[in-house]
Structures are given as C-alpha cells and as structure tokens.
Amino acid sequence: MVRICKKCGFQNQDDYDYCAKCGTPLVEGLKQKQVYVYHAKQQSEINRKAIILSYIVTIFLSWSGFVVSLFAKNSALATFTFFGFFMPFYLVQSKHPTIKRHGIIQMFISLVGVALSFYVMLR
Numbered sequence: 001m002v003r004i005c006k007k008c009g010f011q012n013q014d015d016y017d018y019c020a021k022c023g024t025p026l027v028e029g030l031k032q033k034q035v036y037v038y039h040a041k042q043q044s045e046i047n048r049k050a051i052i053l054s055y056i057v058t059i060f061l062s063w064s065g066f067v068v069s070l071f072a073k074n075s076a077l078a079t080f081t082f083f084g085f086f087m088p089f090y091l092v093q094s095k096h097p098t099i100k101r102h103g104i105i106q107m108f109i110s111l112v113g114v115a116l117s118f119y120v121m122l123r
C-alpha cells in the first residue's frame, strides 16, 4: 500500500506520515511540516564542479567547430557546434532556478560559438 498525497499526488511509502515531495501530512491530525528549511539548504548544495564541467563541455562543443574552421578550409565541422546546445537545453529544463540560469548563460555561449563557426565556414 502506498500513501498518496492529497495535495500533489505523490506516492509515498505506507510508513510515511508526511509527503516526501511537498511535506503535506498524510495522516489526519498532523500539522504541516516545515519543509522550507530543507529546500533552502538544498539550494546552496548545488554541485559546483558539475556546473563548471557543464560550462567546459558547452564551450568545447560549441566553439571547437569555430576553432577547427579557422585552420581547416572548407570544413563542414561547424555543424559539429550544434552539439553545444545539448547541455544548455538539458540545464534549462531544470526546475532549479540557479541551474536554469546557468543553462540560459550557456545557451548564449553556444549561440555565439555556432554563429562564429558558420561565419568562418561560409565566408
């Protein structure tokens, strides 16, 4: 048996008194638990290394086509830069505001990289 949250519909284990997702009491007569402290803590615990790594991946993918095109003539490698959009697209879909913001920043980095790559390729 699972305890389904009345508020958000989350399926909790049957020994849970509060919803694991939103903190709503699953048993009559219990008070709403303070879940905000938990959320605030979570916000500061974003993996900085993962964010930095995602920047490196995005910059590498979206700018490598441009760099290669500078040295190799009639290179179709500029199309490779489109892979640079993968990481930002993934990050932008995050529900976390900070990760989303990094995703938007990386989207711009990719756009510039792709634009430069095609400028070099088509000139």
Ligand SMILES: [Zn+2]
Pocket (backbone or CB within 6 Å): 005, 006, 007, 008, 009, 010, 019, 020, 021, 022, 023, 024
């Ligand atoms: Zn819930």
